[in-house]
Amino acid sequence: MxxxxxxxxxxxxxxxxxxxxxxxxxxxxxxxxxxxxxxxxxxxxxxxxxxxxxxxxxxxxxxxxxxxxxxMLLPISRVVLDIPIIRLEVEQRHAQWRYTLLERQVCLAPGRITSRLGIERDTPMLHLTSMHFADNHPFLHEDRWINPAAVPGIEAVDFFTVSANEWLIQNAPYTGGDIAFSAMNADRALAELLAAPDGAAVFVVDRITWNKTEPIT
Amino acid sequence: MxxxxxxxxxxxxxxxxxxxxxxxxxxxxxxxxxxxxxxxxxxxxxxxxxxxxxxxxxxxxxxxxxxxxxxMLLPISRVVLDIPIIRLEVEQRHAQWRYTLLERQVCLAPGRITSRLGIERDTPMLHLTSMHFADNHPFLHEDRWINPAAVPGIEAVDFFTVSANEWLIQNAPYTGGDIAFSAMNADRALAELLAAPDGAAVFVVDRITWNKTEPIT
DNA sequence: ATATCTATTATGTATGCACATAACAGACTG
DNA sequence: CAGTCTGTTATGTGCATACATAATAGATAT
Missing domain, CATH: 1.10.10.10 (Winged helix-like DNA-binding domain superfamily/Winged helix DNA-binding domain)
Known part of the structure; x- marks a missing residue:
């Protein structure tokens, strides 16, 4: 043999x-x-x-x-992808990273969000939207709903200097989640933020872990 | 303890x-x-x-x-996704799968393709385009360049009855590959095939293995 | 014939032991 | 002082053995 x-x-x-x-x-x-x-x-x-x-x-x-x-009858082609911190993603491309907080508000989330998270409709949620730039070019729009009850200490965080993305990864250990990718046409407001033509195709990452969702471009 | x-x-x-x-x-x-x-x-x-x-x-x-x-300083969130056979993907949604071959042609591939595959510009390539339907609704457009030299026996295959996707998975063992996702606006021809408005956002999967590439919606 | 028990089989996992190997720290040497 | 040679340490791996467990096939009982 x-x-x-x-x-x-x-x-x-x-x-x-x-x-x-x-x-x-x-x-x-x-x-x-x-x-x-x-x-x-x-x-x-x-x-x-x-x-x-x-x-x-x-x-x-x-x-x-x-x-x-x-x-296996059909070899499953399995893809593993790592979701990095946005800042590092930008810096890996040798571009300068900049971040701006657009909105920070405690309010009720739309039903679309609460139902996906399995949360009571009248739970106050923290809504953060922000932009990430690479060399001053719009890179990514972050739109995030956080359940403050699930992340102690978040009320006190100043998200002007730290991005939500990064703070949560460092401070909110999570044990599981779900993720989906899709494509959509940017509406006028989003297109403007991204300095792209109205209706441009954007890549959307939809994440849900323990306690957060984030549409992205 | x-x-x-x-x-x-x-x-x-x-x-x-x-x-x-x-x-x-x-x-x-x-x-x-x-x-x-x-x-x-x-x-x-x-x-x-x-x-x-x-x-x-x-x-x-x-x-x-x-x-x-x-x-680890930053917990890498790692996502594993399985790329299934398109037919099974459709059937899993309890929809009826239908497949049509649009084009089958041996010709020279554009430089964009050959360079990505690391192949001589003047290699004759097999170009297949086809549509997959779910319950007669356009589901996916497949656009594939195959290097016949790498897949013995492919010249003889009748892709009217078997989709390239499926035949290759079953008959062309591969050992590695690369994959990328993106979003783009559909051009007029593609929009028509997909029965979508001109310029609609489409989700693109770009794969390259041993010997093939496939843009997709 | 149907239900139930009883091997049988292949994988799953735990253990104790041994040695391999990467990486570094410190001693030794010219 | 630079360069080389030793330990030392923590992980990586291999082996023999034993038992656990899932799943099935066959035997047995009703």
Missing amino acids: NELETTSWRSIHLELLRRINERQWPPGSLLPNEADLAAEFGCARTTVNRAMRELADAGLVDRRRRAGTRV | NELETTSWRSIHLELLRRINERQWPPGSLLPNEADLAAEFGCARTTVNRAMRELADAGLVDRRRRAGTRV
């Missing part, structure tokens, strides 16, 4: 990947079990387990107890 | 998560080493290792040999 020289989980992982890619184990087929593979590669089952777990994490195979491991 | 009842890596993972979220280990601080934590929890170092590795995979801590494990 094609014994591998090294018996690291990495090399085994690569070998399994190769066999899957080359259709030696076509989509839908059952892989040998861990014990057999361990015997073939001359290593411990733990090592094969690690390699196969990695494949499962990547969405390439489906593993079930007793049923064994089989190649 | 707050001894945990169970010593599964999951429970330890949760406990570590809790301490990080509650700022018991604030951002930037150094965590105890694996051996100490193992002693505290009364388990093997391997188990702690597994729990901490998970934290590192999630981007919450930074681990380096000899340096130890420290909490």
Whole structure:
């Protein structure tokens, strides 16, 4: 058999990947079990387990107890993207970051927001809107609804100097959330803020975590 | 000490998560080493290792040999999204999927494409454009450039019955790629195809793998 | 025939041990 | 003083073993 020289989980992982890619184990087929593979590669089952777990994490195979491991019918292409702090995003492009607070107001949120957050309609919410600039060109419009009850100490924060984006990331630990992307046409007010033609297409990121939503361009 | 009842890596993972979220280990601080934590929890170092590795995979801590494990300064919020087959995406919404091939042509690709793919300008490329419908409403416009040299057998495929999206996923194993999202205004031709007003904002997914690119709405 | 119990099987996980490796600190040396 | 050689430390990984658990197939009982 094609014994591998090294018996690291990495090399085994690569070998399994190769066999899957080359259709030696076509989509839908059952892989040998861990014990057999361990015997073939001359290593411990733990090592094969690690390699196969990695494949499962990547969405390439489906593993079930007793049923064994089989190649996914349709390889899921899985994308991981990191959402950075806006300031860093700008600075990474070697541009100068500037930030302006446009509005800060405690008021009732529209039903569209409260329902998405699963909050009582009459909860007072903190509404922040602001602009981020890169080298003085409009970069991003931030529109955020925050439930003050969920973030102690937020009433006292002066968002003129710190962006909400950054303050929340640093001070409001969150454990889960949801995110959606879409495209829409900018209305007149937004277009003006972004110095773009009326009706221009803007990219919208809609986020909801523990306690906040933020439309963005 | 707050001894945990169970010593599964999951429970330890949760406990570590809790301490990080509650700022018991604030951002930037150094965590105890694996051996100490193992002693505290009364388990093997391997188990702690597994729990901490998970934290590192999630981007919450930074681990380096000899340096130890420290909490990331800015918690990276990491999003994982799965790119499904379009047909399944439509069918998951309980809509009927229909597909039409608009164009199939072997020709030279514009420089914009060849340069992104790192291919010679004069390579003949297969250009496919098609529409996907959900319940007869335009759902997605697919515009794809394929390097036939990279996908053996593609010349013979009849894309009237199978969508390129699906055929490629099933028959062209790929090992890596890149993806980008953006928004743009639809031009007249595209707007017509999508039965949308001229200039409407469309969501664009730009993918490049081994050998293909696909703008989309 | 249907329901229930009982292996059987493959993966999941915990443990103790050993050694590998990256990175750094401090001693040694020319 | 610069350069090199040692430890030392914390994580990374491999192994053998054991037991846990999900899921199924087959046997048994009603």
